[in-house]
Amino acid sequence: MRRPARRLRTALAALAVAGTLAGCGAFGDAPSQSGGEPRPEGQAIRVGLPTGVTSFANADLAVAIEKGFLSEVGLTVEAQNLRSGVSVVQGVVGGALEIGAASIEPVVNASAGGGDVAVIGAYTDKLTVSAVAPADVATAADLRGRQVGVQEVGAFREVMTRLVLQSAGLTPNDVQYIPVDAQSYNSALVDGRIQNAILQTEQAIAVQRDNPGMHTIAELDSIVPEYHYGTYFVSRAWLEANRDVAVRFMTALTRAHRFMYENKDETVRIVAATTQFDEQVISQAYDTLLTQKAVFPVNTGLDKARIKATMRRMGELGILENEPPVYEQLVDAGPVIDAVDSLGVQAGDARWR
The missing domain is CATH 3.40.190.10 (Periplasmic binding protein-like II)
Incomplete structure (x- = not known):
């Protein structure tokens, strides 16, 4: 919802x-x-x-x-x-x-x-996280109407999700938030429960190595280098x-x-x-x-x-x-x-x- x-x-x-x-x-x-x-x-x-x-x-x-x-x-x-x-x-x-x-x-x-x-x-x-998505989400703009993983509203990954959405002219109203524990983001991406996750560098490397098609759609330190x-x-x-x-x-x-x-x-x-x-x-x-x-x-x-x-x-x-x-x-x-x-x-x- x-x-x-x-x-x-x-x-x-x-x-x-x-x-x-x-x-x-x-x-x-x-x-x-x-x-x-x-x-x-x-x-x-x-x-x-x-x-x-x-x-x-x-x-x-x-x-x-x-x-x-x-x-x-x-x-x-x-x-x-x-x-x-x-x-x-x-x-x-x-x-x-x-x-x-x-x-x-x-x-x-x-x-x-x-x-x-x-x-x-x-x-x-400095920020150490990336937004990672499956192959059918080519850019952040493609997240409209998709399910995205967050921990809690107001917690770090939800805030980073807002920044990714904002970079594409979107808001949280344009996506569906799915609660996911931090250590479960990779599995949630792979099984299709979510179509975007804010991942720590090691998580992003691992999921892209093991699952062809997974890719980075945004580096948060590039979106907000002063953060x-x-x-x-x-x-x-x-x-x-x-x-x-x-x-x-x-x-x-x-x-x-x-x-x-x-x-x-x-x-x-x-x-x-x-x-x-x-x-x-x-x-x-x-x-x-x-x-x-x-x-x-x-x-x-x-x-x-x-x-x-x-x-x-x-x-x-x-x-x-x-x-x-x-x-x-x-x-x-x-x-x-x-x-x-x-x-x-x-x-x-x-x-x-």
């Missing part, structure tokens, strides 16, 4: 409110709640990831764990894979997670709705009590990003095991994401102009019901600035951020 624009706006508003009030986990399962007390040094912190199976874009956390960068700063991380970034925001605001990883949209909506959240860093600040993608974020109350933990966390993740650029073979091995794709696919994705596009920041990765441009684009798309937060309300760059200060700024490549 199609979702008219009014229903979409209502659903988005409900999600923004829920994101500021509730704590829930993947597929309806609620993570255990915690009190607001700071955890002792060395005790595990819970980090929520926005897909049921970790993507390459979020695999920096796996690298930081595997290489001991987190243990070296006295942290043990328990990663929890949730349904989408909306669920991760709910978990952080509700106290079930100490740190969340999510695309920027649900974090902005939570902040705009009065949620007590602060972005402290980025995983991939900020991934965030690490926390509640401001937690940050006030645990700023040193946030600094140590961002130090470990920054080290992981730098390691990934310098160690392809080991990175491919870790990411393949984490994402459940074979090493051939991950090697090809590595060449795209790190060698060609440099999507992982090696310094702060929090460009004020890019983040403000992203919030403006959210407003244009109609996915920001309230006034956008000012940058300083949304972002506390202090932890990652302190991390980079301790490691030294990495320079020598114009792409380094």
Whole structure:
């Protein structure tokens, strides 16, 4: 059934409110709640990831764990894979997670709705996804009347779908949204349940390799090159009590990003095991994401102009019901600035951020 624009706006508003009030986990399962007390040094912190199976874009956390960068700063991380970034925001605001990883949209909506959240860093600040379709969908304009896969209204892939549709002069009213879990997009494309999916780079490579006729109809970083993608974020109350933990966390993740650029073979091995794709696919994705596009920041990765441009684009798309937060309300760059200060700024490549 199609979702008219009014229903979409209502659903988005409900999600923004829920994101500021509730704590829930993947597929309806609620993570255990915690009190607001700071955890002792060395005790595990819970980090929520926005897909049921970790993507390459979020695999920096796996690298930081595997290489001991987190243990070296006295942290043990328990990663929890949730349904989408909306669920991760709910978990952080509700106290079930100490740190969340999510695309920027649900974090902005939570902040705009009065949620007590602060972005402290980025995983991939550049977009890493493509719109993939079967052979009979030659361009984005051919999606009119088709079934397209999304996770949740207001979550990352639905927002990216809107951008693809907009590039062809279409709106969500021109297609039929089909709810699909992130790890099921490839199978849904292959069996014909959907005729378009927003896929992470490794997903796009795998489905096109194994299914002749599947092809990319849009690269999102070409449609919106100024768009900020991934965030690490926390509640401001937690940050006030645990700023040193946030600094140590961002130090470990920054080290992981730098390691990934310098160690392809080991990175491919870790990411393949984490994402459940074979090493051939991950090697090809590595060449795209790190060698060609440099999507992982090696310094702060929090460009004020890019983040403000992203919030403006959210407003244009109609996915920001309230006034956008000012940058300083949304972002506390202090932890990652302190991390980079301790490691030294990495320079020598114009792409380094």
